[in-house]
Amino acid sequence: MSTQRTTGRRKQAVAAAAVVAALLSTAACGGGDDNDGGGSKSGAAGFDAANNKVAQASAAKKGGTLKFAAAQDADSWDTTRGYYGFMWNFSRYYSRQLVTNATEPGAKGAAVTPDLAEKTAEISDDGKTYKYTLRDGVTWEDGKPITSKDVKYGIERAWAQDVLSGGPIYLQQVLDPKKEYKGPYKDKSADKLGLKAIETPDDKTIVFKLPEANSDFEEMLALTSASPVRQDKDTKSKYGLKPFSSGPYKFQSYTPNKSLILVRNTEWKQASDPVRKAYPDKITVNFFTNANDMDQRLINGDYDLDLGQTGLSPQGRTNALKQHKENLDNPVSGYIRYAVFPQSVKPFDNEHCRKAVIYGADHESLQTARGGPVAGGDIGTNMLPPSVPGSEGQKYDPYESATTNKNGNVAKAKEELKACGKPNGFKTTIAVRNNKPVEVATAESLQASLKKVGITVDIDQFDGAQTTGIIGSPSNVKKKGYGIIIMGWGPDFPSVQGYGLPLWSGDYILESGNNNFALIKDKTIDGLFKDYTKELDDAKKAEISKEINHKVMEGGYYLPFVFEKFINWRSSRLANVYTSDGYSGQYDFVNLGLKK
Amino acid sequence: MTELSKSGAAVGEPVKGSPAPSAFLEVRDLKVHFPTDDGLVKSVDGLTFSLEKGKTLGIVGESGSGKSVTSLGIMGLHTAGQYGKRKAQISGEIWLDGTELLSADPDHVRKLRGREMAMIFQDPLSALHPYYTIGQQIVEAYRIHHKVDKKVARRRAIEMLDRVGIPQPDKRVDSYPHEFSGGMRQRAMIAMSLVNNPELLIADEPTTALDVTVQAQILDLIRDLQKEFGSAVIVITHDLGVVAELSDDILVMYGGRCIERGPAEKVFYEPKHPYTWGLLGSMPRLDRDQTERLIPVKGSPPSLINLPTGCAFNPRCAYADVPKDNVTRTVRPELSEVGSQHWAACHMTQEQRERIWTEEIAPKL
Amino acid sequence: MTAPLHEPTAEAAPSAAEEAALVAGSGEAKAVQGRSLGRIAWERLKRDKLALAGGVVVLVLILVAVFAPLIASLVGQDPETHHEDLIDPLFSTPTGSFGGISGDHLFGVEPVSGRDIFARIVYGARISLLVGFLSALVAVVLGTILGVLAGFFGGWVDAAVSRVMDGLLAFPQLLFIIALVSVMPNEMLGLTGTGVRLFVMILVIGFFGWPYVGRVVRGQTLSLREREYVEAARSLGAGRFYILFKELLPNLVAPIIVYTTMMIPTNILTEAALSFLGVGVKPPTASWGQMLSAAIDYYDSDPMYMVIPGVAIFITVLSFNLFGDGVRDALDPKGSR
C-alpha cells in the first residue's frame, strides 16, 4: 500500500478513538423515544437513530421494492419449523398469529399485542384457560376467511415433529406435556383436529385449556409457530417452500439459498390488521456466499439490509464506521455469548475449578475477540439478557468481571484451583463451532489467558452443523472431555422461561439436542421455574427471574463473555426503521418502509 | 578434379572471392560451429569438396564426425529448430549450380530446398509427420514448388509412389506413415524427396534404420533413380559397404575434417588412413569368413570442443608412434596426395603405410 | 547390424543441434568425458540463475521451518501470545500503521488477537512445507510402485492400475478432500486436534496426487521396457526383477524428481485452500492458508495482514516452481539452456 495510505491510516487511528467516544456516548443516552429520530428526510437517519426508537417514520411511502441481502437462508420458511430469529421476524410478512409482538421500538416491541384476535386473551383466574375471538375480515391469500380451526390446525402441526422437525415446541410441552396427541398427520378424526387442549366452538372462537398454568403462555402464542395453516394448503414437509399467506405479502418465487421474492397479497386488508403497515410493493431476498461481498453491496446501496441481522463482518463494519456512520445502529441483541462448564467432565464437577476459569479469564480480551465494546458488546457479568425482565445488566457482577478482574485475576484463580485441589492447574478441552470464526477467536483468547493460571486447553472445533448431535449429547460431551463449551443463547421470547428454562432446568437435560450443557440439576432453580410459571404478576415474575439468574451465577456454571451488541446496517432508502427487543434487537422487518 | 586438389590441399585457409566453380556442387572450406554452454562445438571445420551432376559422393564417418551437419549445412537447415539457442555459425562457400547459398537470400534458399536439392532422412518414421497421410505429405511437397491443383498433385504423388515400388499406390497414398513398414516408409520418403526432380539429392544414413535385406533394395532404388533423374547424390553413412556400392567418390570424415578422399575403389581397396582401415575392419563383408572377428576402432569419438592436438585420431590410432619425434601429437596432418586423385591426412610415410597395410591389415580383411 | 562404433540408434537420430550437444558430451549421450547424468544435470542447474534462486529460497524456507521456535524467540515473539493492547477496540484492527508493523512485530500483529504475524508466518512455514513434502512423498511412493508395476508387467495389472488412475482423476478431488476432512473424527490413531487434520490432509492430498506420478512412471516404464538394452539384459537371461531394479529404476529417477518438485507447490496451495475453507489445521496452530482466509475479513482495513501470508505462499510456491523447472530442464537430455 502507498504512503498516502499510511498517513490516511494514522488519521483513521485518531478518528477511531473519537468515534469510540462518540459511539459510547450516543449509545448511553439511547432509548429515548422521539417519534422521528434525527437525520434529514432524504439521507440516512444518523448513528443509532433507529436503535430503540423509530427513525424517519414519516418518510415512509407506499410502494417500492425492499431488498434484503442474506448470507444464510432460513432453517425453514414453514411457520411451524422455523427457529432462526430472522425467520420469525420475516415470517410476519406472510403469516399472522392470534397475538404478536407489538410493532414498537425497543422494549415495547417485546410486548404482546392482538393480531388475528380482537384483543389479548381472556385468562381464567387459575390461569389455565385462554380464550380468543378472531376479528372480522381476516383472509387467506385466496380470499377465504381465516377460521379458528385454521389456527388450531396450524398449532397442531408442531406435534408432527417426525415430519415438521426444527421449530420450537413450547406449546406442545405446555398443552400436551404427556405427548398424547400424535399430530394431525396421524390424526384419525375426520377434521384432523383431535388435539384435546384446544377447542374451536365456532369459526371465530378458540379456547386453550392448559393442564398446568403457564404465565408465559400468551408469549408462546405470539411465536410464529402458532400461525394458522389451512389444511387443504398444507404441503407438509414442503410447506416451507411456499407457505400459504395470511399476511400482507405472499410468496412469488423461492429457490433455497438463491433467492426469495414476496409480492403483495391483494386479499389482505389493511383494516383487518392493526399491526402491519405493508409499505413496499415487493420484497426480495438475495443469498450470498461471501459475507464480505454482501457487506460491500449493502454499503454500496445495492441492498437495504441484512436478512440475518447478525451485524456487519469486520471489514464491512470498519468501512461503514469510517464512511457511513449515519447508516448504522448499534443495538443490543439480547444474546449472551458465554462459555459453559459441563459438570460431567472432571474437574468441572468441582465448582472451584469452574470459578478458577472464570477468574482466570481475561474478560477484556474475550470482549475484544467478540469484536470490542461496540461490535461485540459490554463485558458479560451475568446470564440474564438485558431484554429479559429482571435483568440487572452489569450492575450484577458477582465475579467483578467488568471491573477489578476484567483482565483476569490470577491470584484468585490460583486460590480457587487450590480449593479445587488442583494447585498446579489442569488440562481440558474447549469445544467450539467450526463455522463461527468469532467463537474460535474467543476460544483462542480464553486458551491464552488460562495458560497464565496453569490451565492448558486444547481447542476442538466441532462441526457447527451438528451442534445438537455433538455437544447436544451429554454422553458424547463426557466422552470427548469437553470441559468448556463455547455457545451463545438468546431468548425465544423475553422471559426467564423463554431464555433460561432449556439451559438451567434439570427437566431439560436430554440425551440428544440437550441445551443444559452444564447439566444443572438444582432443586432450588427448578423450584423457582415452577413458581415462575404459576406467577401471573409481572413485577414478581421479574423478581423470580433475578433470583434464578443469581443462583446460576453463584454456581459458577457459566462464564459470560458479552451482552451481545452488533453493528447493523440500514440503507438510506429505509424509513420507519426501529430495533425491537421482540426480535432480539433486529429491525422490525414487517413495518419497514422506503422513501420515494 | 585437379583444382579441387589445390583447394583441398589448402584446407583451412578461406578461399574468398574465388570465381564461381565449374562443378555443379562445390563446397569450400565449410565450417559449422555450434556455441554451447560447454564451449564451441566445431562440428564441421574446414571441409572442401565438389560434386558433378550424375555423380555420387559418399561421406563416411562415425556419428559426430560432422557428416550430417555438413548435409544440413548445404540444405541450410543447420539452424533449424534451434529456438533461442545460440545460433550456429557457418562460414565458407557452398556453390550450387552457380549460386552461393550461404550469402544468398534465405528465402531464395528455401525455394531451392525441395526443388533443387532434396534430402532423405535416416529414420523415416520420425521424419514423416505422423498425423498426415503419405499422400498429403507428398502433395504438399509438390505444390509448394508447382502451382497445380490438388488432383494433379495427387496423381503425381501416386505416380511417384508407384515409381519407388510401393504396391497399390492409389490405395496406399491415403495411408498414414505408421501403417507402412520401415522399408515402405523409406520408399515413400524417397518418393517425397524426388517429387520435384531435384538436381541434388542428399541421403543421410538412408538405410541405418532398416534391416539388412531392405537396405539393399533401398540402395538399388536410389541408384536407379539417380540414373533416371541424373541428379547428383550425396550419401552419408557410417557404413563403407553402402558407399562402396553406390558412390563414385568417397570422403572419410573424422572430427569434423576430411581425413581421406578419393575414388570409391581406391579408398575401398587401398585405404591410406589408419581410421579408414578401422572402418574397413569393422565392416561385415560377404566375401569374408564370418567366424573371423572384426577389428573395431578402439576408444570413443573425440570431443569436437577441444580436438586432440596433432592428428585428431592419434589417441585411438594403433600406429600413432610410427612417425618420428611424436609429430602425430603435435602437428595436425594436412591432406596430401597419396595416389592419383587420392588424398589422405596422415603423418606416416608412404612406405610405413604400405608396410602396415600389406602386413597387418589386408590379411585380416 | 553390428555396433562396434558408436552409432546413433534409431530412436535417437540427432538433429544438428543435438548431435552437437551429444558430442559436446551432455544429455544421455555416451558422453566423451563420460560424465554422470547427475553431474551434468547439476552443472546445467548451476547455470540456471532463476532455478538456483528458487532452490536457495526453498532451502531457506526449510531451515526457517525447522528452526521456527528459535527464529521466533530471536525476535522475542511466539505465535500464540495475544497482544490486545495493540488492537483498536472499535475496529479490532491493529492500531499501528501497516498492520502494526514495528520493531517488536516485524510483520505487525493479527487483528482481534494481536498475535505476532512474523512468528505465525515462521511457524506456518512448518505446516505448509510438512504437508507439501509429505503428501508429495505419499503420492510419489504410491505412484512409482503402481506405475512401475503397471508399465512393467502390463496385462491385467496394467489394466487394473490404469482404471484406478483414470477413476481417481475423474474424482472431483477438492470436493472429496473437503468432504473427507470435514467429517474426520477429532481423535484417531492416538493423534488429536491438528495432528489428525495434518495426517488426514497429507494422506488425502497424497492419495489424490499419485495417479499423476503413476501415469508418467507407467509411460516411462513402458518405453524403457522396449529399449533394446533391456531386451539385451533379458536375452542375457537376467531375472525380471533384476531388470526392473537395475535398468528401469535409475531411468525413472529423473521424471520422478521433476514431478515431486512440481507437486510440492500444488500441495502447498491445496493445504492453503483447505485451511481457507476451514477444514485445515486447527487454531491456534498457524497456517498460511488459515491466516489468509482470516485476513480476507480485513482486506481493506488491514491489508498487510492479507498481503503477508499471501506473499509468503506466493514466494514459496514460486520458488518451488522455479526450482522445479530448473531441475526439469537440467534433467532433460534435449534441453540446453
Place this chain on the structure above:
Amino acid sequence: MARGTAAGPRAVLAYLIRRLFAAAVMLVIIILVVFGIFFLVPRWAGVDPATMFVGKQADPAAIEAVRQKLGLADPIFAQVWEFFKGLFVGRTYSGGGDVTKCAAPCFGYSFRSEQAIWPVLTDRFPVTLALALGAAVLWLLFGVAAGVLSALKRGSLWDRGAMIVALGGVSLPIYFTGLLSLAIFSYGLGWIDAQYVPLEESFTGWFGGMILPWVTLAFLYAAMYARITRATMLEVLGEDYIRTARAKGLTEPVVIGKHAMRSTMTPILTMLGMDLGALIGGAILTETTFSLPGLGQAVLKAISDKDLPVILGVTLITSLAVIIANLLVDLLYAVIDPRVRLS
C-alpha cells in the same frame, strides 16, 4: 499400431460401449465412497446424522422419526440400493404420514431445503458450465498464444518475462486473486458490478457478472497452459518431421502453424478435457469468492450442512462430467492422431 481411423464406426461404437460401461462402474464406486464418507465416518465420530435435522429443542421422538424417514437406520447397502432405484425408477420418501414423491431421475431429496436434488442440479449446472467454458476460451486463447510465442522466442526477454508471469499465475491462490480483483475492479474502481445475474434476466448483466470470475480463473489456467504449450512446442520443434517440413521448402509460418501446431495441440486437448471436467466439480473456490450460484457453491454449503443427498447428487454429476469430458477428448484424440487406437 492398429489402423486407428480405418477401424470404422463399429470399432468406435464398441469402444464407446466399453468406455461407458467403465464409466458406470466408476460412478457406482464413487457413490459407494461418498456414502462411506458421510455415513460411516460420522458413525466412528459418534455423531447421529439425524440430530442435524431437528431443532434447538429436539425431542428424542423427533430424532427417531427423522432417522426413520431418512432411512438412516437402514444398513448402508440398503440405502445405496434405494439411491440407485431412485435414479432409474424414482422413489418415495414417507414418514409420519408425509409422502414425498421423487420422480426419476431421482438424485435424492434434500431434507434441509426440502427440495428434490435433480432440479437443483439442473438449475445450478449451467452456471458452473458457463464459468468453466468461458474461462476455458480465455485461457486457451491467451495461454496457448503466449506459450507458442515464448517457445519461438525461447530464452528471449519476452520468454523469460512471460514465463515468470505464468509461474506467478500458477503460484497464486485463486481466492486471493479473486478477492483482489473484486476489491480493485468492483468495489474500488467500480468498473464492473461483479454480481451474478441469471442469463435469462439480462445478457449484459450476466456477462458483467461473469467477467471477473472468468478472468480470474482463466489467469490461473492460462499460466498453466502457457507453460505446457511452451514445453510441448519446444519438444515438437525438435522433431525430425519438422526438419523434413523445412527440407521440403515450406515457409516458416506453415511449418509452425500447420506441422508443429497440430502435434502441439494434442496434449493440450487432453489437459483441457481433464481440466474442464475437474473445474465443473472444482470451481468451489471461485464460486464461493464471487457468490456464483453454481454447483461448487451448492456442494460446499451441502458439505457444511452435511446435506448428503445434495453432496451425492453434485458429486455424481461432476464425476459424470469429468468422465464424459475425458471420453470426448479421447475420441477427439483419435481423430487428430491417426496412430491412436480406440481400445
